[in-house]
Amino acid sequence: MEFFNKVGKMALGSRLRLMSTMITDDAAKIYELHGIDFIPKWFPVFYLLSEEKEITITEIANEIGHSQPSVSKIVQEMIAAGLIQENVKTTDKRKNVIVLTEYGLLVLNKLKLQCIDVEAAVEDLIGESNHNLWAALEEWEFLLGQKSLFKRVNEQKKLRESSAVQIVEYNDGYQSVFRALNEEWISSYFKMEEADYKALDNPKEYILDKGGKIFVALYDNEPVGVCALIKMNDPDYDFELAKMAVSNKCQGKNIGWLLGQAVTNAAKELGASKIYLESNTILKPAINLYHKLGFSKVVGRPTPYERCNIQMELQLK
Structure with missing residues (x-):
């Protein structure tokens, strides 16, 4: 359709809904063609009952992936149509068991013949098409189960926006930003400590003059992020990410x-073998980021920070 060609993949949901409506409308006509007084949305519940003989509303909801209120509404409609009945005798009185009525069993026999015709028609459609939609739907359902469309769009949003980010080296003009950004997040979760003031008040003396580096992230030319590589006087580590x-x-x-x-x-360019860092596990996004960068947990090192409850290292060589 011309509209969908213009809009493109943005209209995926609308296009699927349109196709679903077309098929559902035809489904109602197909039931009428086979002399069955039936509403298409009843089919999943009816099919389960034909297979399981007796089943509870909760079990139906879990099986077909619908909410329990939604299934309850469908069940009430099917009871009114005389297809099913509930509250039949069962050894487990806690269960509200649903079964087909005698009329429902008669409808089932007609439906079996209808299914033969529908299966054959769909096979013909698959044979006429260049792409097997049925197989593609199964594949898409699996892939979306692994990672939702929302997550995929969010990833693309991050990639697009990150293309506007520029990483530059620190100069004295960024000192106030370096301090303000760090003070903002530290004060949100913890309290500023003596070791913080040493680095933030004197970054040139405490970090740069000792062989470290500071990087600044610019978004649309505005400084919005900072990170330091601090030279360590330690036999096990060359630098600290801080x-x-x-x-x-x-x-x-x-x-x-x-x-x-x-x-x-x-750090690699400076010939470092290992990088060290300290953090706190309540900062879950930060910990996930460090893992993504390749850091792993270590224990037992002394720390000047009260807030530190996790230490990590990155092996570079």
Whole structure:
């Protein structure tokens, strides 16, 4: 259709709904063609009852992926149509068991013949088409079960927005931003500590002059994120990844990932073997980011920070 060609994949849901409506409308005519007084939306429940003989509303809902209220409404409609009955005798009195009525069993015999015709018609349609929609639907359902369309769109949004992010090296003009961004996130969860003030008040003396680096993330030329690579006087580690902070208004744009990559790449260029970091497990997005960058947990090292309850390292060589 011309409209969908113009709109493109943005109209995926609308196009699927239109096709679903076309098929559902035809389904109602097909039931009439076979002399069956039946509503298409009843079919999943009816089919389960024909297979299971007796089943509860909860079991039906779980099996067909509908909500329990939705199934309850369909069941009441089918009871009114004389197809099924509930509250039949059962050894487990806690269960509200649903079964087909005698009339429902008669309808089932007609429906079996209808299914033969529908199966054959769909096979013909598949044979006439260049693409097997039935197989594609099964594949799409699996893939969307692994990762929803929402998550996929969110990933693309992050990629698009991150293309507007520029990572630059620190200069004195960024000192106030370096401090403000770090103070913002630290104060949101914890309290500023002596070790924080040393680095944030004197970044040149405490970080740069000792052989470290600081990177600044610019979004639309505005500084919105920072991260430092601090030289360590330690036999086990060359540098520490520290003072990573991203403005609250720019979360979700892959800025932390880009800063982390800039810092780890700089460490490699400086010949580092291992990078160390300290964090807190309540900062779940940060911990996930560190794992994504390749850091793994270590234990038992002394720390100047009260808030530190997890230590991690990244092996570079």
